[in-house]
Amino acid sequence: MAxxxxxxxxxSHLLIYVINTLSQAKEVNIYVMSNIRHIPVRYSRRIQNFSYFPKTNDELVWINNVKEESERHNxxxxLPIFEDAIETLSKYKNEIIFKDKLCLLPNNVDYNxxxxxxxxAEHLLVNNMSFPRSALYSKLNPDAFKHFRFPVIIKPxxxxxxxxxxxxxxxxxELQIYLLDNNFDKERIIQEYVNGYDIGCSVxxxxxxxLAFTIQKATMVNSNPFEPLLGVEFVYDDALFELVNKLMMSLNWSGVAHIDLRFDVDNNIYKVIEVNTRFWGSLEASMIAGVNFPYLHCLASLNKNFERPEYNLVKYLNLKGLVKSMLKNIALFLNFKFIMNNTPVRFALKDPLPTILKYMFFAKNIFMSKLKNKLKLRVNSMR
Structure with missing residues (x-):
């Protein structure tokens, strides 16, 4: 049954990954609504219909748009995929007349x-789960990290x-110079840097x-180590799974999440860094490993039982990681089996237009940004 x-x-920039994985289930018909009129996935052969609604800051107007679109297409x-929509629907789900159509969502208190x-961080402390030493920095609490061991990380x-x-x-x-140069009007969290490696768990x-999970260890980081990984290897570790399982139980979590962790090599322990309360950019990697999270999310939301899927311990490179690897190892060009089985190329070949447009838009934005900077420099030099 469809x-x-x-x-x-x-x-959301995650849409293309959700579409590429969810569409692997042939019985699913996908409809998309967006507050941006022209997005690459609009031209995908994998969606049934695309609808544009102007952006609104009124949550109830947006919810009504969702209701109308839901009724129009039966x-x-x-299935919300990013923070804003998940948070809004979670907040109002008990008041929404179409709440029976909502996919599994966390309770709003647990979500926040x-x-x-x-x-x-406070939740992890109370529940005796490992995480980096943390402090809340603000103008009113400038010495929050006074006794911290460097290096440290600061983030919103x-x-x-x-x-x-x-x-x-x-x-x-270095930190004091940064704090002086940035007059923060909002609080920041400061954490001691964990000496080790990145590892994540999708659930x-x-x-x-x-109901389903994968564990993936970093094999290739971005030029900025805090940006999304370029390559991962799927692994299994009892200690990590038990930590994530304890965390999800303590949050009474429903829906999807991606937990970022670091393995602390000095103390031989996994530490929770943060929880991404949404889908994630390596969904296609999870699919290649054998777990179709968006589809299983739909099945669970329809109360259809399934056994927790086992995943394959495979390696994965995203497109940027693939290009970087090819530049280092020219022989990879000829390894068609790896390219088709361990990268998102297979998804792009079956539905090429969204991927082509995505990188065209990306290149255009870079060009326009550089052009604006040049014009700005020229104007400044003429003053």
């Missing part, structure tokens, strides 16, 4: 506890996805119980 699924926040499930990095307590606003400081002098949960 399942009609509406993604109400198609403006939608079975509404996990999404706010300082609230999460909300929405630092993709490494935005995350900075590493090797000593107190789908229902009332704290993990």
């Amino acid at each position: 399942i009609s699924v509406l993604i109400p926040d198609g403006e 939608i079975d499930l509404i 506890k996990a999404n706010n990095k300082w609230s999460l 307590i909300l929405k630092s996805g993709g490494g935005v606003g995350v900075c590493l400081f090797n000593n107190n002098e 789908l949960c229902q009332s704290g119980s993990i």
